Amino acid sequence: MSGTVEEEEPRDAKLVKSILELMGVQKYEPRVVNQFMDLWYRYVVDVLGDAQLYSEHAGKQSIDCDDVKLAIQSRVNFSFTQPPSRETLLELAKVRNSIPLPKIIGGPGVALPLEQDSLIAPTYQLDIPTKSFPFTEDEMDMDDEDWSKPDLDKETSGSQPTNLQKSEQDGRKVSFSIGAKRPRS
Numbered sequence: 001m002s003g004t005v006e007e008e009e010p011r012d013a014k015l016v017k018s019i020l021e022l023m024g025v026q027k028y029e030p031r032v033v034n035q036f037m038d039l040w041y042r043y044v045v046d047v048l049g050d051a052q053l054y055s056e057h058a059g060k061q062s063i064d065c066d067d068v069k070l071a072i073q074s075r076v077n078f079s080f081t082q083p084p085s086r087e088t089l090l091e092l093a094k095v096r097n098s099i100p101l102p103k104i105i106g107g108p109g110v111a112l113p114l115e116q117d118s119l120i121a122p123t124y125q126l127d128i129p130t131k132s133f134p135f136t137e138d139e140m141d142m143d144d145e146d147w148s149k150p151d152l153d154k155e156t157s158g159s160q161p162t163n164l165q166k167s168e169q170d171g172r173k174v175s176f177s178i179g180a181k182r183p184r185s
Contacts, residue, residue: 012037047071 016036020028048063050071055063084092112118 012040016040047075050074 013033016033020032020036047068048071051063051067054070055067058067060067
């Protein structure tokens with residue numbers, strides 16, 4: 001049964017397998033052959049397309065061997081470039097390494113922004129009333145239930161502002177950051 005599978009393989013697949021064996025590749029997945037064939041077909045189509053363009057540019061009716069050679073040569077020059085020689089690389093490295101590095105101004109490590117410029121520093125705002133307490137002594141004598149909920153409706157119904165309203169108007173806000181360093185004096 002294995003003999004029939006090999007006989008049914010296309011000629012190109014057999015050729016790819018023989019190239020792999022000649023290169024010393026003993027084990028490979030079956031998909032490798034298909035991938036090489038895809039690469040091979042794509043390359044041939046691209047080269048023949050370039051050869052057709054060169055043939056049309058020369059005013060010929062058909063593609064000849066010179067057009068294919070020119071297409072292969074242009075594709076090799078375009079796709080596969082040779083790295084520079086060792087001497088050229090050494091010369092370039094010598095020129096580049098002769099330029100001194102800039103001096104490091106700060107200390108080692110990454111320079112972090114100041115704390116006041118940081119967006120992750122926790123901040124708090126407190127309202128500090130100018131008066132010591134908004135309630136009078138009479139309101140403080142209420143029983144526990146009434147003390148937690150002062151009757152503000154009676155006080156706010158008049159035209160005069162109450163102690164609580166005055167303290168809200170006269171209050172000042174204090175903003176500070178937790179963990180901020182105090183200036184030394």
